[in-house]
Amino acid sequence: MNQGDTSMKYQSQSVAMPYFVFAIVLFFGQIAFGLIMGLQYIIGDFLFPLIPFNVARMVHTNLLIVWLLFGFMGATYYLVPEEAQRELQSPWLARVLFWVFAIAGTLTIIGYLAVPYARLAELTGNEYFPTMGREFLEQPTITKAGIVLVALGFLYNVGMTVLRGRKTVINMVLMTGLVGLAVMFLFAFYNPSSLTMDKYFWWWVVHLWVEGVWELIMGSILAFVLIKTTGVDREVIEKWLYVIIAMALITGILGTGHHYFFIGAPSYWLWIGSVFSAFEPLPFFMMLLFAFSMVRRRRRNHTNRAATTWALGTSVVAFLGAGVWGFLHTLAPVNYYTHGSQLTAAHGHLAFFGAYAMINLAIISYAVPALRGRPEGNSARAQSLEIASCWLMSLSMLAITVFLTAAGAMQIWLQRWPESGQALSFMATQEKLELFYWLRFGAGVLFAVGLVLYAASFFVGERAGDTAHDAAAATT
Amino acid sequence: MSERFTKGMARNIYYGGSLFFILLFLGLTFDTVTALPDRENRAGLTDTVAEGKEVWEQNDCIGCHTLLGEGAYFAPELGNVFERRGNGNEAAFKAYLNAWINAQPTQAPGRRQMPQFNLSDHEINALAEFLIWTSRIRNNDWPPNVEG
Numbered sequence A: 001m002n003q004g005d006t007s008m009k010y011q012s013q014s015v016a017m018p019y020f021v022f023a024i025v026l027f028f029g030q031i032a033f034g035l036i037m038g039l040q041y042i043i044g045d046f047l048f049p050l051i052p053f054n055v056a057r058m059v060h061t062n063l064l065i066v067w068l069l070f071g072f073m074g075a076t077y078y079l080v081p082e083e084a085q086r087e088l089q090s091p092w093l094a095r096v097l098f099w100v101f102a103i104a105g106t107l108t109i110i111g112y113l114a115v116p117y118a119r120l121a122e123l124t125g126n127e128y129f130p131t132m133g134r135e136f137l138e139q140p141t142i143t144k145a146g147i148v149l150v151a152l153g154f155l156y157n158v159g160m161t162v163l164r165g166r167k168t169v170i171n172m173v174l175m176t177g178l179v180g181l182a183v184m185f186l187f188a189f190y191n192p193s194s195l196t197m198d199k200y201f202w203w204w205v206v207h208l209w210v211e212g213v214w215e216l217i218m219g220s221i222l223a224f225v226l227i228k229t230t231g232v233d234r235e236v237i238e239k240w241l242y243v244i245i246a247m248a249l250i251t252g253i254l255g256t257g258h259h260y261f262f263i264g265a266p267s268y269w270l271w272i273g274s275v276f277s278a279f280e281p282l283p284f285f286m287m288l289l290f291a292f293s294m295v296r297r298r299r300r301n302h303t304n305r306a307a308t309t310w311a312l313g314t315s316v317v318a319f320l321g322a323g324v325w326g327f328l329h330t331l332a333p334v335n336y337y338t339h340g341s342q343l344t345a346a347h348g349h350l351a352f353f354g355a356y357a358m359i360n361l362a363i364i365s366y367a368v369p370a371l372r373g374r375p376e377g378n379s380a381r382a383q384s385l386e387i388a389s390c391w392l393m394s395l396s397m398l399a400i401t402v403f404l405t406a407a408g409a410m411q412i413w414l415q416r417w418p419e420s421g422q423a424l425s426f427m428a429t430q431e432k433l434e435l436f437y438w439l440r441f442g443a444g445v446l447f448a449v450g451l452v453l454y455a456a457s458f459f460v461g462e463r464a465g466d467t468a469h470d471a472a473a474a475t476t
Numbered sequence B: 001m002s003e004r005f006t007k008g009m010a011r012n013i014y015y016g017g018s019l020f021f022i023l024l025f026l027g028l029t030f031d032t033v034t035a036l037p038d039r040e041n042r043a044g045l046t047d048t049v050a051e052g053k054e055v056w057e058q059n060d061c062i063g064c065h066t067l068l069g070e071g072a073y074f075a076p077e078l079g080n081v082f083e084r085r086g087n088g089n090e091a092a093f094k095a096y097l098n099a100w101i102n103a104q105p106t107q108a109p110g111r112r113q114m115p116q117f118n119l120s121d122h123e124i125n126a127l128a129e130f131l132i133w134t135s136r137i138r139n140n141d142w143p144p145n146v147e148g
Ligand code: HEM
Pocket: A135, A210, A211, A258, A259, A277, A278, A280, A281, A318, A321, A322, A323, A325, A326, A327, A328, A329, A330, A331, A335, A338, A339, A340, A341, A344, A347, A348, A349, A351, A352, A355, A356, B069, B070, B071
């Protein structure tokens, strides 16, 4: 078995650690607020007026986005030096930016919870540069400006490292994805009084992130983990990576049109959006083939089985959530009935979890043991627990998705399909969906258990004598 | 993947394909932005409508409701609330909206609650103008029926 060559090679890779730890802490917060909303869906006045639903929702979704960003940054700090074969340009800057981002993010969440949103808008001077109050972009304008500053410092730091070091395809694709992420975020500052224009460019942040540049980030992190855990030839992996990102952008850019059906944009988007987004599952399908064929052709059996499990898992669940559930509602005649229903929430959950939560959990699973001096991965017992947590989280998220899909189908049947006059009202329909919401809540509790097991697995076997490390040392 | 299909070919498809579709997307965006003033009735987008959009945003209404199908799925669609509650009558709708917003929260036990936002009559009027204007956007006849 080939080990040793996969440990932390550059001292500065260690700046990734606080990013990973904080990402998981925020993930816990995200799930807590998810469960609160899950109950508010059934017991309407739960925690009202202490935490109104819209506040719980912005905390839930913003924590999601911010922990994913922390994860991406940690992943970048870990893999860029190793790929570039040189130390990070400025480890000091990376540590400072961690605290800036962590403190700004925490203050923003406290702001959401402590004062009414309108008061927060007033306190942060939203009237002078209004950008607040749009889905996922609820942050005060100064927080958004802070995010841009952190991103600039981050891009400078890793950009200089890449420029001065070995330029691998993985590094170049990752950099392109990260620069794209920052550039598209600038549209968060554009908030015209025309609602249609607002919505049109809002999707340049949201869609062109998750179905555009983030796929480049996901593809390159996946490629890195696969090179490390399978030992497959770089040439082969790089070819796959190019094919995946080519498909992502060729389908995903015009695929933005699947959000332009019913917001006032011209009718040709019904065709363009349907046709191009129908092919958007392809890059996700390619990632699935990629992961499985690399693992089948592996040249080494890396002892970090947990990281391999996450890498395979993310490719499967991303394909289901983005590919299958995305396709389900992406054709205009179907979307006419499903638009903005519980089906949308079903898809959003499985896609975000499968693609972007799981790719982060994969790199954390690979990198954190190495950063803690265990390049072969955690102890065998710890890994078994971690693999169990992967299954539990994936299956319970699939269950959440299935229950929300059932709720969405029934919602459409009662509220959307019949003629005006015969259709049930929104609120009356919601009451009929209560059973599905209870089931979703139950699956959500299981998901939370899975997350606790995941975090706990990093603390298992530390003192016990049966770590993989010791076992390996004993046999060599 | 086959040996005849090289990494260089894959890279060229990536660069060429992306560039082509970025340019095409920019072109279509130009056409859309040119067509929007007519489709959304930009002439009717008065200062009051713009102010209504600000009130909408400052109170994060999108955190519970959908507007033209986008937002949260906890509370009813409001892109067509003018038709649903006002039957197309502006004065009736404005009176309805004012009474509704001021009556929140309902405090009905177990029922989903909408917060009290303490809006002035002026702000509620702007909000009503914004929702009326929104309901008239030509959006390929969505939603399918009045319930949204
Ligand atoms: C990992 C990738 C993806 C993620 C994270 C993702 C996430 C989301 C989210 C969160 C929404 C709801 C947005 C809102 O709040 O309005 C959404 C909407 C949508 N997504 Fe995706 N998505 C992904 C990929 C895809 C793909 C590949 C397709 C098509 C094949 C697709 C089709 C759609 C459609 C049609 C909608 C609009 C739903 C509606 O009309 O209500 N998505 N997506």
